[in-house]
Amino acid sequence: xxxxxxxxxxxxxxxxxxxxxxxxxxxxxxxxxxxxxxxxxxxxxxxxxxxxxxxxxxxxxxxxxxxxxxxxxxxxxxxxxxxxxxxxxxxxxxxxxxxxxxxxxxxxxxxxxxxxxxxxxxxxxxxxxxxxxxxxxxxxxxxxxxxxxxxxxxxxxxxxxxxxxxxxxxxxxxxxxxxxxxxxxxxxxxxxxxxxxxxxxxxxxxxxxxxxxxxxxxxxxxxxx
Amino acid sequence: xxxxxxxxxxxxxxxxxxxxxxxxxxxxxxxxxxxxxxxxxxxxxxxxxxxxxxxxxxxxxxxxxxxxxxxxxxxxxxxxxxxxxxxxxxxxxxxxxxxxxxxxxxxxxxxxxxxxxxxxxxxxxxxxxxxxxxxxxxxxxxxxxxxxxxxxxxxxxxxxxxxxxxxxxxxxxxxxxxxxxxxxxxxxxxxxxxxxxxxxxxxxxxxxxxxxxxxxxxxxxxxxxxxxxxxxxxxxxxxxxxxxxxxxxxxxxxxxxxxxxxxxxxxxxxxxxxxxxxxxxxxxxxxxxxxxxxxxxxxxxxxxxxxxxxxxxxxxxxxxxxxxxxxxxxxxxxxxxxxxxxxxxxxxxxxxxxxxxxxxxxxxxxxxxxxxxxxxxxxxxxxxxxxxxxxxxxxxxxxxxx
Numbered sequence: 001x002x003x004x005x006x007x008x009x010x011x012x013x014x015x016x017x018x019x020x021x022x023x024x025x026x027x028x029x030x031x032x033x034x035x036x037x038x039x040x041x042x043x044x045x046x047x048x049x050x051x052x053x054x055x056x057x058x059x060x061x062x063x064x065x066x067x068x069x070x071x072x073x074x075x076x077x078x079x080x081x082x083x084x085x086x087x088x089x090x091x092x093x094x095x096x097x098x099x100x101x102x103x104x105x106x107x108x109x110x111x112x113x114x115x116x117x118x119x120x121x122x123x124x125x126x127x128x129x130x131x132x133x134x135x136x137x138x139x140x141x142x143x144x145x146x147x148x149x150x151x152x153x154x155x156x157x158x159x160x161x162x163x164x165x166x167x168x169x170x171x172x173x174x175x176x177x178x179x180x181x182x183x184x185x186x187x188x189x190x191x192x193x194x195x196x197x198x199x200x201x202x203x204x205x206x207x208x209x210x211x212x213x214x215x216x217x218x219x220x221x222x223x224x225x
Numbered sequence: 226x227x228x229x230x231x232x233x234x235x236x237x238x239x240x241x242x243x244x245x246x247x248x249x250x251x252x253x254x255x256x257x258x259x260x261x262x263x264x265x266x267x268x269x270x271x272x273x274x275x276x277x278x279x280x281x282x283x284x285x286x287x288x289x290x291x292x293x294x295x296x297x298x299x300x301x302x303x304x305x306x307x308x309x310x311x312x313x314x315x316x317x318x319x320x321x322x323x324x325x326x327x328x329x330x331x332x333x334x335x336x337x338x339x340x341x342x343x344x345x346x347x348x349x350x351x352x353x354x355x356x357x358x359x360x361x362x363x364x365x366x367x368x369x370x371x372x373x374x375x376x377x378x379x380x381x382x383x384x385x386x387x388x389x390x391x392x393x394x395x396x397x398x399x400x401x402x403x404x405x406x407x408x409x410x411x412x413x414x415x416x417x418x419x420x421x422x423x424x425x426x427x428x429x430x431x432x433x434x435x436x437x438x439x440x441x442x443x444x445x446x447x448x449x450x451x452x453x454x455x456x457x458x459x460x461x462x463x464x465x466x467x468x469x470x471x472x473x474x475x476x477x478x479x480x481x482x483x484x485x486x487x488x489x490x491x492x493x494x495x496x497x498x499x500x501x502x503x504x505x506x507x508x509x510x511x512x513x514x515x516x517x518x519x520x521x522x523x524x525x526x527x528x529x530x531x532x533x534x535x536x537x538x539x540x541x542x543x544x545x546x547x548x549x550x551x552x553x554x555x556x557x558x559x560x561x562x563x564x565x566x567x568x569x570x571x572x573x574x575x576x577x578x579x580x581x582x583x584x585x586x587x588x589x590x591x592x593x594x595x596x597x598x599x600x601x602x603x604x605x606x607x608x609x610x611x612x613x614x615x616x617x618x619x620x621x622x623x624x625x626x627x
Contacts, residue, residue, distance in 0.1 A: 055540060055621040076544050082620075083542020090624070094537045098237045110230045111542040155541070 001067065002162055002194055003029035003052055008061035010047050021047040023217035024061070029196070031162070034189040036197040036205040039214035046167070048214065049198050053086050053165050054078045066162055083111050087156030091168035093148045095140040101127060101151045102136040108159050126154040130184060146177030153184065157193075164188070164195045170204060182207050227547050228554070235555035238527070239562070249523045250563030252516030253603070257567025257596050258574065259509035264592040265575040267502030271495055272587040284453060284486065285354065288464060289446040291483045303472060303481040306442040307435060310348075312471050313447065319460055322450035324354045325431060327439055333427060334400040335387040342383070344401065344427045346434025352378075352412075354450040357423060362395050362410035370430035375437070377406040380424040381414040401427070404437055416583070457486060510599075516563065517603040524556050524611035528618075535615050536623025545616040552615045556608025557601050564600030568593055 008025040011018050021044045029035060039045040050056035051063060054070060057078075063070045065085060073081070082088075095104050102123055109119040127136050130150040140148050149169060156164055166185065170178030182204065189195050189209075197208055205211045206225070213220045239246045290305045310325035328345040345351075349366050352359075365376045377399060384394050391411055398405040406429065415423045435442055451460055461484050468482055528535070535548060543551075572588055579586035 050621040053540070055624070056619075076546075079539065079542055079544040079547075082540055088540050094533070094624070096534065096537075098241060107230070107538070108541045110227065111538075111544075111547060113227070159542075 001028060001064070002031045002033075003027060004062075004064040004067075005052070006062045008048075008051060008058045008063060010044075010051060010056070010059050021217055022051070022058070025214075025217075025219060027052075027212070027219065029163075029194065031194055032189070032192050034185070034195045034197075034209045035212060036199055036208040036210070037212050037214060038198075038200060038202075038205050039220075040200070043214045044217040045198055045214050049165060049167060049196070052163075052196070053088060054081045079111075083108055084159055085162045087159070087161035087164045089149070089152050089156050089164065089166040089169045091171040093140070093145075093152045093172070095148055095151055095155075097140055100137045100139055101132060101143065101154075104140075104151055105155045105158050108155060112159055123154070123158055126157050127151070129157070130154045144177070145173050146180055149173060149177075149181055150184070153181070157188070162194060164193055165198070166195065167198045168200070169197070170199075170201070178204075227550060231547075231551040231554040232558070234551050235558045238531075238555055239559060242527075245523065246559060246562075249519050250516070250559050250566070252512055252519050253560050253563025253600055254567040254570065256509055256512035256516050257564045257600060258571035259512065259567075260506050261568050261571030261588070261592060261596055262574050263502055263505040263509060265572065265586075265588045266578075267498050267506075268587040268589050268592075269575070269579060269584050270498050272585045284451055284455075284457065286449040286451065286457070286460065286464070287446055287485045288449065288468070289483050289485065290444075291481060304443040305447060305468075305482060306444060307431065308442070309468060309471050310444065310447050312467050313449070313464065316463065316467060319455070319463060320452065321455070321460065322350050322354050324348055324351045324448040324450065325444045326351065326446060326448065327431065327434055327441075327444050329439060331401055331427075331438065333387075335389060335394060335397070338387045338389070340383075340386045342386070342425055342427055343421065344429065344434070344438060346429055346431040346438065348431055350450075351428070351448075354448055355423070357415055358413045360411050360413040361391055362408070364410050365428070365430050370432050373433045373436055374430065375404060375406045375433060376409045376430065377401075378410040378412065378428040379408055380412055380422070380426045380428075382422075382424040383427070384411070386425060399427075402438060416585070461486075513599060513603055517560070517607040520556055520559055520604060521607035521611060523559075524552060524608055525614070527555070528552065528611050528615040531615075532618060532623045532626040535618050536620050536626065539618070539620035540624060548618075549612040549616040552612035553605060553608040556611065557604030560600040560604030560607075561597065564597055567600075568596055 005025055005027045008022055008027070009020070010022040011020045025048060037045050037048065047056070051058050052065070054065070058071060065081065070078070070081065096107070099107075102120070105123040105127060106119055109122065124133065124136060127133055130153050132147060132150050132154065135143060135147060140151070143151065169185075170181055173181060185195055185197070186207065195208070197204070199205055208225070210222070210224050212222045288305065290302050292302055305325075307325060310323055313323045324347065326345060326347055328343055330341055331344045333340055333342050333344070348370060349364060352364055360381065364378055365374070369376050379394070384391050387394065394408050395411060396407065396409070398407055412423070429438065449460070449464065451457070464484055465480065469480065472481055474481065538548060575588065576586055578584065
């Protein structure tokens with residue numbers, strides 16, 4: 001089991017009120033799944049992604065990642081998990097503007113303390129995998145939106161994560177390049193990569209193998225396609 | 226690896242905000258330049274003094290006439306004369322070099338040029354006591370002195386002052402007070418001591434000077450060169466005894482001369498320069514601290530601006546330590562660059578002054594290392610707080626920061 005959560009709850013204090021973003025999520029994810037999480041804004045899908053992406057910790061409940069209880073780990077251990085087990089792809093790419101494609105992809109390996117010679121070989125390999133082997137020395141400003149997102153995907157994959165998280169990955173792309181990116185995700189999933197996609201677009205969600213909808217902090221539907 | 230990434234990211238960040246980085250480090254630049262220039266100035270002054278003392282090859286005591294008092298009544302100056310110096314020379318107990326001096330400013334003519342210059346009457350031993358070396362021709366000797374010969378040795382800059390060359394003036398005659406003297410030798414360049422310039426002086430045998438130039442036996446003073454091993458107090462006592470006897474000063478009467486230990490005076494001046502240097506350097510150092518506060522301020526701005534970047538780095542696996550390192554390195558690099566530029570400016574300024582005014586140039590290596598270390602420490606100290614703030618940012622909220 002890659003992900004197992006039981007009664008995951010998360011509440012925030014907003015002023016004097018307490019907002020319950022997640023009200024008890026039970027979610028199991030097997031290795032190799034391609035899941036999309038849908039829901040209107042304010043439903044709690046982002047909070048859920050933050051918690052299972054180890055960017056945030058639940059108020060209560062349990063979260064097992066690769067059979068390890070994550071809830072009570074300290075900040076450094078969470079950083080290590082984010083580094084090794086999780087790859088993030090964001091709507092606005094989040095590339096370092098002054099760094100080349102290669103340097104952006106190298107960054108997670110630097111934080112992993114990898115040998116730089118090996119890291120460069122690995123980084124070039126994943127950039128080739130996403131079809132950018134001829135663009136490795138270009139900076140983000142010299143790349144199209146689709147290419148930038150591919151760099152971000154290469155960066156997410158470079159440490160061979162257990163889960164690839166994509167938060168509205170096609171939100172800033174036109175439909176053609178969005179489709180290319182989705183095809184890339186499908187290819188990666190066919191090679192065995194576990195992918196969790198967060199989206200509000202039905203068309204995108206349909207391309208995954210399992211769709212979960214969230215409303216008011218609870219799972220509303222969970223459908224295998 | 227992390228440190229490399231931190232340095233890489235710091236350089237990139239400083240380059241991106243080049244103007245802001247420059248303005249931020251300006252206070253560090255000015256502070257370091259001021260500290261470096263002042264310390265350099267102090268050590269240049271010390272070096273000048275040390276060169277003086279080294280030239281003398283040991284210590285020099287200086288005997289000068291002073292007012293004699295009888296009770297509360299001052300009796301006027303009783304001069305030191307050549308015979309006093311001769312009396313000291315006759316003493317064989319001490320291995321000292323007695324060098325009486327008399328000097329004055331006179332007009333000297335050579336061909337159509339003339340200059341007003343210091344003319345000094347000395348014994349041949351004067352050159353040895355002062356550590357002056359000959360470059361051309363010869364020095365005058367004891368025979369020249371006893372024969373009251375009209376010979377003259379000139380400082381290295383005299384030919385130029387008289388609009389001629391070494392070749393044209395050597396063994397030729399110059400006119401001094403209507404009397405012609407043969408230029409027999411030219412000294413090496415000695416450099417100004419601050420009090421007088423030996424390179425522009427005319428040196429003639431003291432007996433010649435007494436008879437033909439100054440018309441008096443009165444001395445400016447007597448320099449007594451002693452080795453470093455000599456017992457200074459005992460030497461002073463002997464000088465006192467001999468001169469008191471020579472001047473017929475009865476018991477209980479005050480001396481009519483003073484004996485100064487020149488090197489002690491130098492040490493005192495050294496100390497004073499040192500204190501002064503430390504004081505000014507300390508004040509200039511305050512501007513480094515003020516600069517540090519500027520760096521801290523700009524680093525706080527930088528952390529806020531780059532909240533999203535920090536969130537991203539954390540999402541990619543950067544630990545708090547890694548983020549902290551990144552921002553501390555950036556603050557330290559900012560200060561280091563300021564420090565290096567400041568050292569360059571301060572050193573250049575001092576070098577310019579030294580060249581312009583013909584001072585010796587001395588920049589202690591320790592001052593440079595010290596400035597670099599201090600600017601790094603300022604960066605470290607004022608970088609810690611902003612870096613801590615960056616490290617503690619929550620990754621989830623930082624990623625969505627606008």
